[in-house]
Amino acid sequence: MKRIYLEAFCGLVILFFATLWGYETVVYQWNTDYDQILEQYQAEAFHQLLEPAFAEKGDLYVTQQIRQYAASTRTVLTLFDPMALPAEVDNAFADSALQVYFDQDRSLWLRFDDTSMVYHLTEDIHSPLRQAIDFADNLIWVFFMLGFAIYCVLLIWFLSRRVRELERVTLAFASGDLSVRAKITSRYSVGSLNKSFNIMADKIANLITSNRMLTNAVAHELRTPIFRLQWQADLLADSELSQTQRKSVSSMVEDIDEMEHMVEEMLYYAKMERPQANIQTQSIILSSWFTTLQQRWQSETSHSVDIELQTPLSSLHIDPHLVKRALDNLVRNAMRYAKSRIVLTIFTDEDQLTVEVHDDGPGISEKDWPYLFDAFYSVDKSRNKSTSGYGLGLAIVKQIATVHRGGVDIAHSPLGGACFSLHVRHNAVTQNKLH
Numbered sequence: 001m002k003r004i005y006l007e008a009f010c011g012l013v014i015l016f017f018a019t020l021w022g023y024e025t026v027v028y029q030w031n032t033d034y035d036q037i038l039e040q041y042q043a044e045a046f047h048q049l050l051e052p053a054f055a056e057k058g059d060l061y062v063t064q065q066i067r068q069y070a071a072s073t074r075t076v077l078t079l080f081d082p083m084a085l086p087a088e089v090d091n092a093f094a095d096s097a098l099q100v101y102f103d104q105d106r107s108l109w110l111r112f113d114d115t116s117m118v119y120h121l122t123e124d125i126h127s128p129l130r131q132a133i134d135f136a137d138n139l140i141w142v143f144f145m146l147g148f149a150i151y152c153v154l155l156i157w158f159l160s161r162r163v164r165e166l167e168r169v170t171l172a173f174a175s176g177d178l179s180v181r182a183k184i185t186s187r188y189s190v191g192s193l194n195k196s197f198n199i200m201a202d203k204i205a206n207l208i209t210s211n212r213m214l215t216n217a218v219a220h221e222l223r224t225p226i227f228r229l230q231w232q233a234d235l236l237a238d239s240e241l242s243q244t245q246r247k248s249v250s251s252m253v254e255d256i257d258e259m260e261h262m263v264e265e266m267l268y269y270a271k272m273e274r275p276q277a278n279i280q281t282q283s284i285i286l287s288s289w290f291t292t293l294q295q296r297w298q299s300e301t302s303h304s305v306d307i308e309l310q311t312p313l314s315s316l317h318i319d320p321h322l323v324k325r326a327l328d329n330l331v332r333n334a335m336r337y338a339k340s341r342i343v344l345t346i347f348t349d350e351d352q353l354t355v356e357v358h359d360d361g362p363g364i365s366e367k368d369w370p371y372l373f374d375a376f377y378s379v380d381k382s383r384n385k386s387t388s389g390y391g392l393g394l395a396i397v398k399q400i401a402t403v404h405r406g407g408v409d410i411a412h413s414p415l416g417g418a419c420f421s422l423h424v425r426h427n428a429v430t431q432n433k434l435h
Contacts, residue, residue, distance in 0.1 A: 009152045043100045054112040074127040078120040178205040219266040265392040272399035279319040286313040301335045316426040326400040329393040330357040337361030353424045361417035373398040
């Protein structure tokens with residue numbers, strides 16, 4: 001808003017001075033300057049008043065009268081010898097009929113004959129009256145600038161109130177609240193932008209809702225045929241089969257189990273993606289909780305799974321089921337790519353739990369980082385069964401972190417592989433140091 005204010009203020013000032021320049025050009029340069037004509041008439045009238053006195057009483061009397069006039073009008077009188085005039089004035093008075101002349105500075109020159117003294121009248125810029133007039137004339141520019149500044153403040157306030165309301169709605173919509181819409185009353189409208197946003201939001205919401213409904217429907221409908229396939233494969237496995245047939249059936253069972261797991265992941269992701277997804281927080285002691293998780297993870301892999309504490313663990317209020325699901329996804333993702341070691345580094349502070357999951361695998365290219373937490377994105381495009389998931393694990397981690405008002409990010413690990421950091425906000429209850 002500061003930039004908009006400065007642009008509006010500078011634009012207004014430039015427009016104002018451009019308008020003044022245009023007015024000056026049209027009125028005073030392209031047309032007759034009537035102010036100068038009036039000055040000429042006034043000077044000639046002044047000369048005509050003094051001319052009879054000059055003829056009757058001489059130049060001393062006229063000089064005295066002009067001095068009194070100069071003192072009363074806060075002007076400076078200077079007497080010039082006709083033979084010592086400035087070139088501009090001398091050239092003008094070469095015309096013997098000319099008795100009154102204004103030079104380029106608009107100061108007045110008077111004479112009454114070719115041989116008498118020439119009177120030069122200029123404004124006394126040092127007189128208090130003239131200085132007060134100049135100050136008042138200059139003060140108007142201060143009021144102009146102040147008026148422009150106040151106008152710009154009111155304009156920006158008027159616009160920012162509407163734009164911020166639209167920004168609030170946009171951020172809420174981007175955060176997953178597909179029901180939010182911009183107000184279209186005149187008090188909040190920014191032209192037709194509010195209506196256009198609502199039209200766009202309706203289309204996007206309908207598209208996303210339809211996509212979610214389709215995904216849920218497909219996932220639910222797949223459960224029944226998958227169950228039938230599992231049942232038939234189990235029956236087939238119990239029958240008498242050759243070694244080759246038994247290997248084929250075993251591979252088929254693995255594929256069916258993988259399909260079932262994928263469907264469960266899709267349904268869980270759809271559940272976490274709902275705007276009304278809530279968390280059920282409870283107080284847990286992190287020391288024993290992480291010990292239990294470590295033992296289970298270690299039983300699932302031949303890699304070493306270690307936990308390093310950077311701060312004393314606390315009793316915290318979190319949703320243990322959701323956070324456990326997020327950590328399971330991160331650790332099992334590390335199990336796929338690690339060579340021999342997985343390390344969890346844990347930090348806690350007053351309002352946040354941070355868990356870093358390191359592995360000593362090949363790491364992930366930085367070009368893939370912006371897309372890792374998108375649903376169905378996989379670094380391994382071939383989707384190898386042994387190393388590639390379904391592209392939902394990290395997306396679920398992101399959703400769980402979001403509902404906890406936290407986040408998840410990736411970096412390079414000192415072990416040589418990837419480092420995923422899960423940030424979860426909590427309410428600290430007590431401090432129980434883990435020794």
